[in-house]
Amino acid sequence: MGVADILRVMVVDDHMTSRMLTVETLQSFGLNHIAVAKDGRDAFTNLVAKPVHLVISDLYMPDVDGLKLLQAVRSHPKLAKTAFIVITGRKDDDVVAKAKSFGVNNVLGKPFTAPILKQAVESVVGRLN
């Protein structure tokens, strides 16, 4: 049994199509335990109720964005060690520095290809299969 079989992931994105594309790509890697959330608030509520190993979150979202969600996760005792990947359309240095200071594990620029997403996930959780 590989990492892909047991890994629980949450994809957070306010755009349904992007969310769906990320989920489909993760499924193509053999991941089956994938939860979704449409914004940071929705994600945090669901994470507290049912933690995951890895959160893949869009950066720009209305209300609670990716960085606020990352801060909330890192400051929650039950969720603090959750692996966290931020996806952003503008991979500016200051955004990356800010995410790093909040304890992000990886930052992924959009639009990404399936091999790049796989590489980003594996750099955080190890080889999937």
Add this chain to the structure above:
Amino acid sequence: MNQRPKRRIVNHGEHAVSDDPEMTFSVVLGSCVAACLHDPFLKIGGANHILLPGDSRQTGYGEGKRYGAFLMESLLNDLFKMGAARERLQLKLFGGAQMFGTVNNPGSKNVEFALAYAANEGLNVVSSSLNGDCGRRIEYSPASGRVRQRFLKDAIEEKVVIKPQPRVADTGDLDLF
């Protein structure tokens, strides 16, 4: 003093937003699709230029779909940052022609993608000019939401040139031999 209208060309893979009433976005489309979004309350808008290249080695639109989704998302996010509300947004779609000489009909795949995206994201499509067999030039005013479309028939139609036949001299004489 007369102010010159501002004009910006939106190329493949680009998007642009503006609240300037003088601004016009110009997009030249073949099999590509342009999405023009307008918030009538704030009088702001934006347009993108989606090229989904398609790859026969992959299923569906391959990675191109991801780029189309990215361009739609970038456009929406920039409008949201300016204060636009999703429920007010009016979407106009253009392009997706089946151009002469193209294989696999990327135009119809682009149209299919754009309509599916609009439906998935709950965007209100108020008008569209899609498919067909010739290119289009779109002139879009983001502040008013008005679009002027011109079909580029000359760009793909071969002009048939009829060469004048040499005239036979009419002498009125009948030669017998």
